[in-house]
Amino acid sequence: MSSTFTHSFQTDLFTGKVNFPTGVFINGEWRAGATKLLLTTGQLLTAISEGTAKDVDLAVEAAQKAFDTVWGLNTPGSERGRILGKWANLIEEHLDELAAIESLNNDKNHGKVLETSEAVLGYTRHEPIGVVGQIIPWNFPLLMFAWKVGPALATGNTIVMKPSELTPLTALRVTQLGVEAGIPPGVLNIVTGYGKTVGHAISSHPSIEKVAFTGSTLVGREIMVQAAKSNLKNVTLELGGKSPNIIFEDADLNIAVEWATIGIFFNHGQTCCAGSRIYVQESIYEKFEQKFLERIKQIKLGDPLREGVNQGPQRIMSYIDDGKKSGAKAIIGGKRHGTEGYFIEPTIFTDTTNDMRIVREEIFGPVGVLVKFKDEEDIIKVANDTVYGLAAAVFSQNISRALSVGHRLKAGTVWVNCCNQLFAQIPFGGFKQSGIGRELGEYAIANYTAVKSVITNALTDGFEEISKVCTFGVQVVL
Ligand SMILES: NC(=O)C1=CN([C@@H]2O[C@H](COP(=O)(O)OP(=O)(O)OC[C@H]3O[C@@H](n4cnc5c(N)ncnc54)[C@H](O)[C@@H]3O)[C@@H](O)[C@H]2O)C=CC1
């Protein structure tokens, strides 16, 4: 038997008691893991089952059986849609509860006919891949669960998922709602545990045909190695970023300040697409800096379950120290806030050079650099001088300028006069070392289907007709 997580919330956002299993979820059953993984959520210490490679084997077996019987090609898309729709309704009914748990958790197929010749009937089928592995991080635990599970299940795949060892709570509760909605046993399996054991077992498993990962570039690289070494599984990766926010002299300054604040400080800066490099054209630099600092001073730090609090605890002080040591100047923040918990003051560095770690590496905290630029040519070069390419933002009231600069930036998403805005219909993913593949929209569906071409001789005497149009380019001689 697995343990349960019980907690009474009495917060500005949600009042009520929650109670849900904390076991690994395999073949529709909650089971106790081999040992316990201790989890610190705010002031709470709770135990979560620690899964093992053996649990991943059992989950893969259950997912394969479910794929061959109650899901995959054996269940019409309409039936999968009915169950997923019911699950979505249950999630909506429990939104406040899930938001409260998340806050504790994280201190927050079809055919297409192709014209060839009268002699040939050719079409494609977009079939589910089979058992897919999904490994997600802690910065948006519930959102990343939804981004991964939705397209995979809708297209008929079955899943072995590992939430972050730091933030498994919402994945467990929402899985329980999935069971209530009618997700059949084995279709969705959750193995909680560590990356080096459960994550490694997923990315190297010979019966998992595809792995989707969100997290650090370092681990993304390791997952690709394991995928290649095991069974050449298909890989999609959504990795880190060091996104530029470019503010031209003709931008609406108030709007640019507001979005630059959201760009770097949203979700405490723990956002892969955070606008952590803020570039301002020299003629408006001083004015921008003054307004930006005034706006940053309004950010409230504290308990994330309290209304009005914008920023919870985190551990990235070493980057701030490194920035100071390398000669950069913290014009706001730069210190720990208070003496309890791990709160970091929202921090902006100036006097940086492009080789500093605070300019080149993803900090994943409320720390940005503010840098002057001269003109379009100058800023495009500097903005693209990074191993990452997840996102970028351009602020200008001249839409032609904003779009032409946007087109020259090497980034998977370019925002114009806004920042950090993601939509379920619009693809998201990275250029360069920010990832492989796209999530959301139609592209997410493509990640979870294998394309099969079916070529049929449509004429009873069609031998010659077919070979004339065959693109092998050779006539078959018997
Ligand atoms: N792209 C994004 O949204 C995210 C980027 N990051 C970046 O990564 C940095 C480190 O954060 P971490 O939580 O340590 O990220 P991470 O990449 O280590 O963890 C993400 C997930 O990968 C799993 N994992 C770890 N090692 C693994 C392995 N060898 N094989 C398979 N799975 C493995 C973890 O258990 C977790 O579920 C952050 O500071 C940030 O820069 C972190 C989280 C999300």
Ligand code: BAL
């Ligand atoms: N990884 C999904 C969105 C983000 O972290 O910004």
